[in-house]
Amino acid sequence: MASRPLRATALVSVLLIFTSLLAACGSSSSGSGGGVVNLTFWSFNQQITDQADAFNKTHPNIHVTALKEPSGFGQYYPKVLSAIKAGNAPDVALIEYQYVPTFVSRGALVDISQYIPQSVRQQFDPAAIGLETFGNSLYGLPQDTGPEGLFYNAKVFAQAGITAPPTSWTEYAADAVKIHALGPNYYITSFSPTNTGWFQALMWQAGAIWFTTSGNSWVVNINSAQAQQVAGFWDNLIKQGLVDTATADGDFQSGWNNALDKGTIASWISAVWGQGVVKGDAADQKGNWAVAPMPQWTAGNNDSAFWGGSGISVIAGTKHAKEAAEFVQWYLTDSTSLNIGVQQIGWYPSNLAARQQALTTPDPYFAGSTPGGQIVDKTFASVNIPSGWAFPPDLDAVTNFEGNDFNTAITNNLTLVSQLPNIQNQVITDLQSQGITAKAGN
Amino acid sequence: MEISTVAGESSTSATQTTIRIRPPRSRLLAIWNGATPYLFLIPFLVIFLAFFFAPFVYDILQSFYILKHFGGLGLTPPKVVWNGLANYQQVLTDANFWRGFGRVLIFGIIQIPVMMGIAMILALLIDAPLLPFRRFFRLAAFVPYAVPGVVAAILWGYFYTPSLSPIVQALSAVHLPVPNFLSNSTILWSIGNISTWEYAGFNMLIFYSAMQAIPQELYEAARLDGLSEIAIARYIKIPMIRPAFMLGLLFSMIGTLQLFNEPEILHGISGAITPTYTPIIYAYNIAIIQSNFYYGGAIAAILGIITFIFSYFFVLLTQRQTGA
Numbered sequence: 001m002a003s004r005p006l007r008a009t010a011l012v013s014v015l016l017i018f019t020s021l022l023a024a025c026g027s028s029s030s031g032s033g034g035g036v037v038n039l040t041f042w043s044f045n046q047q048i049t050d051q052a053d054a055f056n057k058t059h060p061n062i063h064v065t066a067l068k069e070p071s072g073f074g075q076y077y078p079k080v081l082s083a084i085k086a087g088n089a090p091d092v093a094l095i096e097y098q099y100v101p102t103f104v105s106r107g108a109l110v111d112i113s114q115y116i117p118q119s120v121r122q123q124f125d126p127a128a129i130g131l132e133t134f135g136n137s138l139y140g141l142p143q144d145t146g147p148e149g150l151f152y153n154a155k156v157f158a159q160a161g162i163t164a165p166p167t168s169w170t171e172y173a174a175d176a177v178k179i180h181a182l183g184p185n186y187y188i189t190s191f192s193p194t195n196t197g198w199f200q201a202l203m204w205q206a207g208a209i210w211f212t213t214s215g216n217s218w219v220v221n222i223n224s225a226q227a228q229q230v231a232g233f234w235d236n237l238i239k240q241g242l243v244d245t246a247t248a249d250g251d252f253q254s255g256w257n258n259a260l261d262k263g264t265i266a267s268w269i270s271a272v273w274g275q276g277v278v279k280g281d282a283a284d285q286k287g288n289w290a291v292a293p294m295p296q297w298t299a300g301n302n303d304s305a306f307w308g309g310s311g312i313s314v315i316a317g318t319k320h321a322k323e324a325a326e327f328v329q330w331y332l333t334d335s336t337s338l339n340i341g342v343q344q345i346g347w348y349p350s351n352l353a354a355r356q357q358a359l360t361t362p363d364p365y366f367a368g369s370t371p372g373g374q375i376v377d378k379t380f381a382s383v384n385i386p387s388g389w390a391f392p393p394d395l396d397a398v399t400n401f402e403g404n405d406f407n408t409a410i411t412n413n414l415t416l417v418s419q420l421p422n423i424q425n426q427v428i429t430d431l432q433s434q435g436i437t438a439k440a441g442n
Numbered sequence: 443m444e445i446s447t448v449a450g451e452s453s454t455s456a457t458q459t460t461i462r463i464r465p466p467r468s469r470l471l472a473i474w475n476g477a478t479p480y481l482f483l484i485p486f487l488v489i490f491l492a493f494f495f496a497p498f499v500y501d502i503l504q505s506f507y508i509l510k511h512f513g514g515l516g517l518t519p520p521k522v523v524w525n526g527l528a529n530y531q532q533v534l535t536d537a538n539f540w541r542g543f544g545r546v547l548i549f550g551i552i553q554i555p556v557m558m559g560i561a562m563i564l565a566l567l568i569d570a571p572l573l574p575f576r577r578f579f580r581l582a583a584f585v586p587y588a589v590p591g592v593v594a595a596i597l598w599g600y601f602y603t604p605s606l607s608p609i610v611q612a613l614s615a616v617h618l619p620v621p622n623f624l625s626n627s628t629i630l631w632s633i634g635n636i637s638t639w640e641y642a643g644f645n646m647l648i649f650y651s652a653m654q655a656i657p658q659e660l661y662e663a664a665r666l667d668g669l670s671e672i673a674i675a676r677y678i679k680i681p682m683i684r685p686a687f688m689l690g691l692l693f694s695m696i697g698t699l700q701l702f703n704e705p706e707i708l709h710g711i712s713g714a715i716t717p718t719y720t721p722i723i724y725a726y727n728i729a730i731i732q733s734n735f736y737y738g739g740a741i742a743a744i745l746g747i748i749t750f751i752f753s754y755f756f757v758l759l760t761q762r763q764t765g766a
Contacts, residue, residue: 074731081733105511106733107519134517193713216514247624248603248711255605255711393516396732400717407713411626434509436516 037323039064042080043094043312044071047344054336055327062323064092077102077396084108084317091318092327095140096310097131098197098391103313104139105393105436110314113138115325123333127385128350132311140313141332142350143341146271147380148201148294148304151278154368155288156182156266165292165369169233172295176242185264191234191243192250193406193416196399197307202269204305204389206230206297211392212441218392218431221441222424231416238410245410257281269294271307272380276346279365290368291379304383309350348377394430401426498746505529505739529740538718539741543748545630546720550698553634558690560638561645566675568646569653580650583643591640595707598636603711624712633704641697645690652686653679688760692753699749702726721745 041052041064052066067090069076077099083089084106095103103109116138121129128142152165160179166172176188192198203210208226212219221227237243244265248255251268259265260282268274278289294304312331314324331337338354341347349355359381364373392398405419405426424440431438508525511518533539567573568580586594601607602623613620623632656679664674680687702722709715709723717727721741729738 078730078733082730085733085735101517104518105516105520106509213515218515245713246604247713248605253710255603258605400727400732404716404718407716411713431516434516434520435511435513437513 035061037062037320039092039318039320039324039327040090041066041092041327042069042076042090044069044076045345047340050344051331051337051340054334054340055330059326059330062327064327080315081106081108084315087317089315089317091315091320091324092331093313093315094143094310095313096308097128097142097145097306098308098395100132100139100311100313101134101391101393102395104134104137105434108316109139110316110318110321110324111137111139112141112314112321112325112328115322116141116329120329120333123351123353125350125352125355128309128311131309132313140311141328142309142311143332144273144309144347145350146273146307146309146348147383147385148205148269148271148307149379149383150267150292150294151270151274152267152290152292152368153263153282153285153288154290155285156186156263160186160266165290166295167293168299169295169297173233173237173242176237177240179266180242183264185259187242187244187259187265188267189243189269190249190251190256190259190265191238191245192247192253193245193410194247194403195251196402196406198251198269199402199406201271201305201307202234203227203230204386205294205303207303207386209386209388211390212388213390216437218436218438219441220392220424220428220431220438222427223420223440224442227420228417231420235415235417238416252277261285263288271309272348272377273308273346275363275366275376286365287367289366290370291366291374291376292369293379293383302382302384304380304385305389306385311350348380392427392431393436394427394434397430398423398427401430501739501742504735505737505743507736509734509736525736529737530744532737533740533744536741538724539721539744542718542721542724543745546698546701549630549634549701550695552631553637554691554694554698556634557638557642557694558645558687560642561690562649562680562687564642564646565649565653566679569650569679570671570675572671580647583646585643586640587644587647589640591703592707594636594640595704598632598639598704599708599711602632602708624708624714626714629708629712629714633701633708636704637697637701641694645694648686648690649683652683656682692756695756696749696753699745699752 039062041048043066046068048066048068052064055064056062069079077095080089080093080095081103095109100109113136121138121141124142125145128145129138132138132140132142150165154165156179157165157175160175160182162175162178166175172188179186179188200210203226206226206229208221208224208230210220210222210227212221234243238245244259246255247253249259249265250256256265260268260278261284263282263285268278270277275291279286282289293302296303312328314321314328318324332349332351338347338349338351342349342354342358347354347358349358355377359375359377362370362373362375366374366376401423405423406416408414409416409419428438428440506525506527506529507522508529509520510523511520564579564583568576568583573579589597601609604610604620604622604624607623610620622628660678660682661674664678669677700722701720705715705719705723706726709719715723717731718724722745725738725741725745728734728741732738
């Protein structure tokens with residue numbers, strides 16, 4: 001047996017070995033040798049590696065590593081926020097517009113206004129620049145926007161005896177009956193209660209503005225008369241079994257992909273970026289799909305709303321904000337990068353010069369109503385987006401409340417309308433508990 | 443050569459004594475000898491400290507804070523402020539937490555006895571001398587445990603999804619009523635079925651190994667007394683493997699309180715699984731999906747404390763009963 005001090009010496013030496021082991025584990029971060037600044041970039045699209053390669057070729061002092069990340073509410077944004085907390089976040093990342101306020105509210109984005117001159121900002125759609133601007137701060141540059149329209153399978157519509165896409169929501173409801181008459185598995189659309197962003201866009205289009213600001217306070221208006229009208233419209237379709245509410249058939253789920261491809265789900269209210277999704281998921285329906293403006297609440301209008309659309313932001317914790325901002329500017333103004341974005345990724349670009357080019361090419365996949373194919377983007381070019389909608393700084397919580405309550409409604413045969421007051425209360429309470437000023441608008 | 447025997451003896455005098463008595467070379471040797479047990483502990487300690495203790499301490503520290511804005515629209519970076527025990531207070535009165543907790547309790551009360559019963563029957567069967575292909579059955583029952591929990595849930599999710607399931611297709615082909623495995627009232631038992639499938643074989647193996655340790659003399663005596671194989675199982679095997687049974691029970695209870703993988707995977711195909719379905723799913727949704735590490739930390743800590751108290755009293759109770 002060793003004596004006490006000897007035992008202490010032994011313990012100390014073991015601890016020394018232990019700590020040096022830990023230190024060895026922790027020292028893997030590479031220094032930027034030779035004056036080259038290393039940046040990482042996260043986005044949803046595979047083609048970003050080609051864009052990064054093009055950047056790296058012309059910028060010897062900056063090296064960008066682009067990583068395709070899985071998209072999706074429950075995956076991507078939590079990953080970015082966790083990475084910031086863990087100190088290994090990317091320098092640059094794609095952030096959809098609806099999440100920008102939430103990220104700003106967490107201190108997760110870098111103000112790049114000092115790096116991006118006005119002359120550069122003027123190259124973009126002012127509405128999209130507005131989604132990245134808070135006071136004098138600029139939290140990113142806009143990549144693409146997501147105005148909505150109606151994608152529909154014209155062949156299935158014709159089989160159901162529908163000659164023209166619905167122009168009003170009343171016609172849409174009537175068409176829903178006709179399509180379901182084709183067979184028990186045929187639906188005009190899937191309705192996923194947890195697809196919260198999609199439902200918010202339906203509200204937005206109807207002028208049911210859920211979130212606005214009044215001075216220094218948020219005004220939450222989830223239970224307004226217009227909101228009840230929209231929710232009531234879908235309640236009616238759900239009650240009659242005219243929309244597919246099976247969770248496995250919700251947008252982007254495997255059952256939905258399968259149903260689009262078989263033609264049993266006949267349409268999708270979606271943003272302009274949805275064209276890539278339809279083409280990918282319903283490859284067997286090539287030539288059958290077409291795109292039309294959204295059904296309207298008021299005849300003669302061309303009201304739409306934004307669903308998604310993304311900007312590129314510099315992420316808090318970066319040691320190279322200047323170089324990161326330089327990459328962001330290049331990514332959304334350089335013609336090589338924009339070409340890849342428009343032609344391969346399918347952006348409806350916020351960069352105005354690039355948007356003009358995007359509006360000229362017909363797509364043979366969408367030949368359902370126009371032989372030879374439609375110029376898909378054109379349908380989205382002249383829509384009216386009702387003003388005033390501002391995404392709240394706790395969208396992740398809103399998504400959980402809305403998804404949870406609508407889910408409860410669907411599984412327990414309750415109405416969506418009955419859930420609106422509870423969602424509104426939870427949102428206001430959540431904002432207030434974070435020390436944010438918020439009040440009900442109704 | 444023990445010198446520090448007198449309690450309260452000052453360490454300086456001990457040092458001096460040591461130095462005088464031991465020549466330098468053997469002192470190094472003594473250090474080496476003293477270090478040996480710690481060196482053996484290092485692999486365990488490194489992993490334990492890095493992946494269990496450090497996150498645990500970090501979680502507890504986080505749980506005392508909160509992110510706060512101070513009025514306005516909240517479109518500025520927030521401050522991390524001390525929140526005392528307020529997060530804990532909130533968890534204790536959080537209906538979502540307790541509803542999830544109640545759900546796993548009901549789950550445990552039904553699923554654990556069913557699974558342990560199946561495991562016991564399987565163990566007795568493969569331990570019975572007359573059963574043919576024992577090695578095959580032993581392996582077959584254990585294989586599901588080797589399938590990772592997430593994979594098992596995906597596999598069963600395929601059987602449960604109406605549009606993909608061969609079970610549903612077979613039943614509807616012969617015009618039998620088709621169960622909805624994913625509804626509000628059935629989903630908990632669909633999860634229970636996956637857990638049972640996964641862990642019955644594992645518990646079976648624990649019971650079976652314990653049966654191998656039963657002395658052969660007992661069987662000989664029993665057979666001399668004319669006991670049937672069923673009576674041997676009833677009066678010798680089952681009572682003798684009681685400690686192993688209790689261990690399996692404890693593991694199952696802890697596993698049930700931490701139910702996560704199966705419901706999280708099935709969440710994608712069943713609307714009945716909410717973000718507050720089980721306590722761990724709730725903690726995960728708050729901490730990771732809503733990025734509220736602080737409140738999520740408090741939920742996790744309280745669940746940990748409850749699990750600890752649960753296990754402590756369970757062990758205490760079983761030890762008292764067996765008189766160990």
